[in-house]
Every structure is written in structure tokens, then in C-alpha cells.
Amino acid sequence: MPKIVDHDERRAQIVDATMRVVEQVGLEGTTIRAIAREAGCSTGVLAHYFKNKADILVTAHLAAFSAVRDRIAEHQADTDDAVALMRLALEEACPLDRPRLLEAGIDVSFWGLALHDEHLKEVRRRSHIDAIDFWESLVAGVVEQGRALPGASARAVAVETVLLIDGLSVNAVLFPDVMDAERQLAVIDEHLRSFVARG
Known part of the structure; x- marks a missing residue:
């Protein structure tokens, strides 16, 4: 049975991870790869939330x-x-x-x-x-x-x-x-x- 994903909760987690990365490296240095690592997910998953x-x-x-x-x-x-x-x-x-x-x-x-x-x-x-x-x-x-x-x-x-x-x-x-x-x-x-x- 496929895992049910709460997209709102997942997006909130990703936003939180984004803010932590920004605090560490600044807005200019924040990348999708760094956010994925902080959020504990793949860059492919992040592609569902961020286009660029x-x-x-x-x-x-x-x-x-x-x-x-x-x-x-x-x-x-x-x-x-x-x-x-x-x-x-x-x-x-x-x-x-x-x-x-x-x-x-x-x-x-x-x-x-x-x-x-x-x-x-x-x-x-x-x-x-x-x-x-x-x-x-x-x-x-x-x-x-x-x-x-x-x-x-x-x-x-x-x-x-x-x-x-x-x-x-x-x-x-x-x-x-x-x-x-x-x-x-x-x-x-x-x-x-x-x-x-x-x-």
C-alpha cells in the first residue's frame, strides 16, 4: 500500500529546513541540494515543491x-x-x-x-x-x-x-x-x- 503523504506538513518541514540552511549559509548560498540534505529527502522530492x-x-x-x-x-x-x-x-x-x-x-x-x-x-x-x-x-x-x-x-x-x-x-x-x-x-x-x- 503506498505511503500517504501530507503535502502541507511536508512543505512546512521543507520550509523549516530552508530557514535553517539560510541561517547557516545565507540566502545567496542556499541551494536545493543543501535544503534536501537538511530536510532528509532527495532533490527529486524537492522538485515537487520548488521549480528553481x-x-x-x-x-x-x-x-x-x-x-x-x-x-x-x-x-x-x-x-x-x-x-x-x-x-x-x-x-x-x-x-x-x-x-x-x-x-x-x-x-x-x-x-x-x-x-x-x-x-x-x-x-x-x-x-x-x-x-x-x-x-x-x-x-x-x-x-x-x-x-x-x-x-x-x-x-x-x-x-x-x-x-x-x-x-x-x-x-x-x-x-x-x-x-x-x-x-x-x-x-x-x-x-x-x-x-x-x-x-
């Missing part, structure tokens, strides 16, 4: 974004305070520890690879737009609760938030001794003060 190297890069990129969203969703389920949620979400999105630094490293590497690849550029463009929409919904919560400064634009703050996260990510990946967790948290505090009313 670009598929691997996109999978790692989307997995990193998904991990951040999943953590923020857990906070959303635990608090009704829009400002507290905004702070927690920012902390989840910024590279404050090793796992989050890996996620940031994937994104920073992805930008470089997308520079001369139209497919990767389009994937990153969609992620950028989705991120702005996501953060706008969080900022809108602050506005709706009457916690924002007068005239604060949810869309404008969302764009600033995405740019802030991107900037912190680049600096923390390249200069971790300068842009450490303490400095990132100070930047997050300043960002919140720029649109959240005191008290």
Missing part, C-alpha cells in the same frame, strides 16, 4: 513575513489596547533577537537579489504594499480609539512604519554592534511618540 532557486528565495522571504504576522496575530488575540498592540507588533517586526535578525537578514538579502530580477522585485513589491496595508490597519485602531495625535494619517504613519522597520533591519543586519536591541527599542519609542497622544 527563485522559488526557494520566495519561499524563505514569505516564510519570514508570515512568521512575523503570526506572532503579531497572537498579540492581537490578547489585547484590545491599540497602542499596546502597535508597540508589540513593532517589537515583533524588528530584529531584536537572533530569530528576528535571521528574518531581517533574509529580507535584506532578498532586496539585493531582487535588484536585477524582475520576478523577485515584483514579489517584494507586493510584500511592501501588503505590509503598508497591514500597518495601516493597526494605526487605524489607534486613531479609532482616540489615541492618535490630531490630524494623524493612518496611511502616512503606516508608510513611515514600514520604512522604519526596513531601515532598522538593514542597520541591525550590517551593524549589529551599533543597532542593537536597546537602540532599536529607543527608535520604536520615538516613532510611537510621533503619532500617539500622551496619556
